[in-house]
Amino acid sequence: MEEKNLNTEGSAKIKYGNAIVDVKEFKTQDDPGDRKWTWEEDGYTVFRGNARTGPGCHDNCGVLMYVKDGVLEKIEGDPENPYNQGRLCPRCLAVKEMLYHPDRLKYPMKRVGKRGENKWERLTWDQAYDFIEESLKEIFAKYGPESIYVMQGTGRDINGYGGRIAQSMGSPNYGMGFLSGNACYVPRVFSTALKLGVLVVGDYSQFFPDRYDHPDYEIPEYILIWGNNPVVSNSDGFLGHWIVECMKRGSKLITIDPKLTWLAARSEYFLQVRPGTDAALALAFANVICEEGLYDKEFVEKWTYGFEEYAEHCKEYTPEKAAEICGVDASLIRDTARAFAKAKSATLQWGVAMDHTSEGFITGMACMDLVALTGNLEKPGSMVAARPCFGVAQTWSGRWGGDKPILSEEQAVKRMNSDYPTLQAMNCISQDMLLKAMLTGEPYPIKATWMQTNNPITCMGADPKRILEALLKMEFNVVVDMFMTPTALAAADVVLPAAGFAERIGLTGHQPYYLGAIVKAVEPVGECKSDQQIIYEMGKRFRPDRNEWNNDKEFYNTILEHAGITYDDIKERTWAYPEFEYYKHEKGLLRSDGEPGFETASGKYEFKCEFLEMFDMDSLAIYTEPPESPVSTPELAKEYPLVLTTGARRWALFHSEHRQSPSMRRINPEPMITIHPETAAKYGIGDGDWVDVENNFGKCKLKAELSTRIRKDTVSADHAWWFPERDPEDGTLFGVFESNINCLVPMRPGKSGIGASYKSLLCKISKHEGSDK
């Protein structure tokens, strides 16, 4: 998202998307006292910093890095850091296995054999930059700079920085690499922007350095966990075990998931829905809450718009109707709606499953309506506005470090999204259109890619064989990564080695809760550089005027310019919590004009969102059956009788990463598909058997995990598998297409251009005959 208004003089009022950050002076809640960022202990030098990746992760845990003779010997959670309070997950505890893995990319390399042959020549950084510059400028001269598609993935601290390289090159085509329909958080970010003008997150005390003990804080009475398993996934800067801390203090849970998670087993209400039907359930909850008058009348009257029409609209979605659609009992829907509505406070812990359905954009809106209906906004233990702190979110704008946007208006309007007005409104690319353009040259040619922190043929990219075909048509591909991934092996012309968090400096992500530092504890292996250094050094070759930084410290000092501190200040301070208050909508803190209310057309939370009519969409949330389902495509369901849901996280793996780490592979050794034992028996499949999974889009092979945790009509498949232990020259690209569930997922967004089908497809299963693998 690009900013609408940025005043860089003096005290800054920064506007990005449609949220506002005011940074007047460096005011914090926490007193750093005598906190140290480094010390000596038992023969080690200890560095206190933040594990803001790589390898990938969505969190910002405080860590203590123990270094001896320039080597990271061990890593521990920082018990004083309020964010993680000493806890640390297995991936981070074993990060040495990734950092010091013999397969780490150590030097820039240029392909010398054919693509996929794994023949490389080592280059110096200058040689690599020269070669990339020369190759790309030649392409840009023929096709224009918009002919490069710059991609990022998730994890690594790339958010907010990745766009810079595209802007420097002059391309408007920057975004998540081949994630169909921008289907990760973008739909929810946009729907909250429309509904209430700001992204909101559940309040688990993370805005306070003294956490649960803060006098203003109250735990949520109910936590509504919808379409995610947060203790495993820790998505989007949310540390899942905060929920466990709230449970200890009395929070009760409602879980909506096709699979019994551990949290579901500890929930007062568990609704085991058919994948993709969530919006129908949300509307039925609203039906009960409206019919029984259980909504927050004061909040609805004062702070919302379109309630009457919304209540009328929900009448159609009776619990009985939703029960039939979703496959859960009507009485359970009623009981759950009542409990949620009557709670003193509640959070909506929503997950990527919302975005991973075709009309996920609307699903998110239907769920957020429940939050407004019950008045669970801006009070302790409810949903609160979450804006990146201390102005660092200026990196999302196209102009940081200067007065004007880097990208010219002439280039900006070429952003590939013309088929989708919604994406145009969001300044977002359409990955689906870009893939087509790579293959066909229409509406204009895409001839090069820059892939940084992503590995699209392995992870995230729907229809990965088509993506590979498109990448192989490119004249030039650059991959920046920590390892030789299947994508790099298959398609890169140059690979650039990225540093891990212990090897470089940086800031925590664009979190609303606190700002911390990534601290360099050891020298990088080989000649690895931080992603940011690669971004501005490469950027210099195209726009020297806007990439003037000589080192990472200068770079971060620019990002912190509105905070009134430098990188060294935050490193030495170790962390900083901005001031925080509740009820911001009552105090005029959520609107750019300083008036009470929300930053929307009506100034209120919008049950009825007329803006959507501009996109030919209904102004009220509706339920749409997934494009493939037993209901929408009964004929197809005869051949493919099971519902397929994909991409649930496993403990030891972050998307396609950590397959190289021995202790992580002990925990999650192989790609699994979870099948109910009764369903498996019908197909003669036993626990641990290899299973062929096939549908109308493709097939792959996964290992059966029989469990009563999953619905009998649904199977749940792991994603992002490859086998780095294989010989890179065996012709299989590390086995990337063998167990790749995305072979069964179409590159196809919902009507709006956002949303995709990763979570709700059809498939059939059979025991794999032949060798074990």
Added chain:
Amino acid sequence: MAHGLLIDYQYCSGCHTCEVACQQEHGYDAKTLGIEIKTLGPTELDNRKWQYDFIPTPTALCDHCQDRVEKGKVPSCVKHCQAGCMSFGEVSDLAKKIDREKMVLFSLK
């Protein structure tokens, strides 16, 4: 002096942190475990309730992180436990903390 490990398994999410923290602390390889997660269920009980529990169980290799404990620290599994559901101490002291179901006390070397 009998060292003990008290597990409040109402809150153990089965995240494997204790296993990996132990491996890293002791320099064990990926197959060697000083503590291991055991699973109960999932079993559907009546009235829409489930038994689905994880119980971290110290193995014969557990030395209660003697080196750490001597320096006044707690064992690495206890320190890093994401659910904060493990306590280390004297068996007799820990026994007094058991005040409801789903708590289990292991005595250690």
